[in-house]
Amino acid sequence: MNTGNLTPTDLERQAMRAVTDHARQLAEEGHDIIFTAAIVKDGRIIAQARNEAADTNDVSRHAEVVAIARATDALATRDLSGATLITSCQPCEMCLATMRWARIDRVIFAAQQENTKPEFFRFPGLKITDYHAACDGCFDWHGGLDEDRVAHIYAQEDDA
Amino acid sequence: MNTGNLTPTDLERQAMRAVTDHARQLAEEGHDIIFTAAIVKDGRIIAQARNEAADTNDVSRHAEVVAIARATDALATRDLSGATLITSCQPCEMCLATMRWARIDRVIFAAQQENTKPEFFRFPGLKITDYHAACDGCFDWHGGLDEDRVAHIYAQEDDA
Numbered sequence: 062m063n064t065g066n067l068t069p070t071d072l073e074r075q076a077m078r079a080v081t082d083h084a085r086q087l088a089e090e091g092h093d094i095i096f097t098a099a100i101v102k103d104g105r106i107i108a109q110a111r112n113e114a115a116d117t118n119d120v121s122r123h124a125e126v127v128a129i130a131r132a133t134d135a136l137a138t139r140d141l142s143g144a145t146l147i148t149s150c151q152p153c154e155m156c157l158a159t160m161r162w163a164r165i166d167r168v169i170f171a172a173q174q175e176n177t178k179p180e181f182f183r184f185p186g187l188k189i190t191d192y193h194a195a196c197d198g199c200f201d202w203h204g205g206l207d208e209d210r211v212a213h214i215y216a217q218e219d220d221a
Numbered sequence: 222m223n224t225g226n227l228t229p230t231d232l233e234r235q236a237m238r239a240v241t242d243h244a245r246q247l248a249e250e251g252h253d254i255i256f257t258a259a260i261v262k263d264g265r266i267i268a269q270a271r272n273e274a275a276d277t278n279d280v281s282r283h284a285e286v287v288a289i290a291r292a293t294d295a296l297a298t299r300d301l302s303g304a305t306l307i308t309s310c311q312p313c314e315m316c317l318a319t320m321r322w323a324r325i326d327r328v329i330f331a332a333q334q335e336n337t338k339p340e341f342f343r344f345p346g347l348k349i350t351d352y353h354a355a356c357d358g359c360f361d362w363h364g365g366l367d368e369d370r371v372a373h374i375y376a377q378e379d380d381a
Contacts, residue, residue, distance in 0.1 A: 119290045120299050120322040121281055130279045139280050155322065158315035161343035162280040183321035186355030187347070192314075195346030 062175060063190060065203040069169050074206070076101045076147045079109065081171055081210040084149040087111060088214050095149075095214055098124035100132040100165075102144035108132040124148065125156035129163050141165050150215050151204060153182050157192055166200040173204040177215040222335060223350060225363040229329050234366065236261045236307045239269065241331055241370040244309040247271060248374050255309075255374055258284035260292040260325075262304035268292040284308065285316035289323050301325050310337060310375050311364060314344050317352055326360040333364040337375040 069077070076099045083097040096112040110127035114120055125148055133139050145167040146152070146160050151174045160168060179185050189202060229237070236259045243257040254275060260268040268291035273282040285308055293299050305327040306312070306320050311334045320328060339345050349362060 114299065114322075118293050118297065118299055120293065121286050121290065121319050126281050130281065133278050133280065137278065139274065139278055153318060155315050155318035158313060158318065158343045159281050162274075162313075162315065183318045183359075184352050184355035186357075187351065191347070192344050195344035197346075199343075 062173065062205070064173075064205045065189075065201070067167065067169070067201040067203045069203055069206055072104065072106075073101055073145055073147060073169055076106050076145075077169060077171065077207050079106065080147050080149050081207045083109065083111065084171075084211050084214060096124040098128040098146065098148040100128050100141065100144050101147060102132065102136075102141060107135050107144075121155065123153065123156050125152050126159050129159055129165070133163060139163060145169060149211050150177060150181060151189065154184050154187065154192075157189070161196070161199065167202075168200060169203045169206055171204075171206055171208045171211050172215040173208060176208070176212060176217070178217050181215070222333065222365070224333070224365045225349075225361070227327065227329070227361040227363045229363055229366055232264065232266075233261055233305055233307060233329055236266050236305075237329060237331065237367050239266065240307050240309050241367045243269065243271060244331075244371050244374060256284040258288040258306065258308040260288050260301065260304050261307060262292065262296075262301060267295055267304075281315065283313065283316050285312050286319050289319055289325070293323060299323060305329060309371050310341060311349065313342050314347065314352075317349070321356070321359065327362075328360060329363045329366055331364075331366055331368045331371050332375040333368060336368070336372060336377070338377050341375070 087095045100108040108131035113122040141163040148170045150172040151170045247255045256272040270287035301323040308330045310332040311330045
């Protein structure tokens with residue numbers, strides 16, 4: 062399995078711990094849709110979020126999109142160049158494109174597409190390597206960090 | 222050029238006329254970011270929108286995403302099965318995935334990717350035919366309807 066082309070920093074590892082803690086907590090509380098994310102920038106975690114699609118009746122409110130919106134709100138700019146997106150589960154196509162609209166070029170996720178349910182993706186035939194190639198490597202990525210902490214939440218039925 | 226696999230209905234043509242009128246009006250008013258969209262469902266236009274990313278400081282607020290949010294709001298459901306997304310310019314990757322999260326399986330756009338600026342897409346190496354194939358043809362599409370009415374707005378510099 063291709064786990065990407067970057068090595069997480071200590072801060073990014075700390076942010077992933079917070080993101081996976083958040084997902085595990087939501088799972089323990091019995092939530093239906095459990096995806097969490099954070100934005101790291103300028104040496105700190107500037108935003109954290111969970112999926113809010115059901116709460117807002119807005120399909121676009123995935124954890125990553127909410128975290129990005131909180132970060133652009135906090136910094137009063139739509140340009141998050143230099144930030145890292147940290148997510149509990151590999152971002153779907155919508156979230157990956159949203160990340161790039163915010164000029165984020167670094168993404169780290171725990172659960173990898175190959176180990177999760179097909180319904181978490183809308184164009185399942187396309188992999189992150191396809192998106193990476195389709196923009197001439199415009200972002201760096203790493204998959205599988207702390208995956209063991211959340212794998213049970215996103216696992217395919219066969220693996221559960 | 223592959224213009225897709227569906228034939229627009231009279232109502233969809235009417236909605237496209239409204240969407241392209243909207244874009245032309247914004248262009249005449251001198252707006253910077255000019256993208257417009259509508260949702261057709263149950264025999265009528267249930268939502269119209271323009272890009273609101275700058276207004277809201279939220280990169281995800283493309284016209285298509287705003288139109289989908291207005292439609293799910295109006296109908297009090299995130300399931301827009303049976304709806305059609307009508308847009309002035311070919312939806313980017315984010316909008317195409319958002320459309321599918323709302324279970325919309327029919328999209329009609331005016332300006333086609335090949336005739337517009339590369340910066341309107343974040344993964345320019347992927348075409349709508351790639352997304353179509355990557356979900357086993359999960360949506361029907363038609364590109365180029367009323368393209369002549371808005372081509373000048375989205376044209377590549379070379380063509381302008």
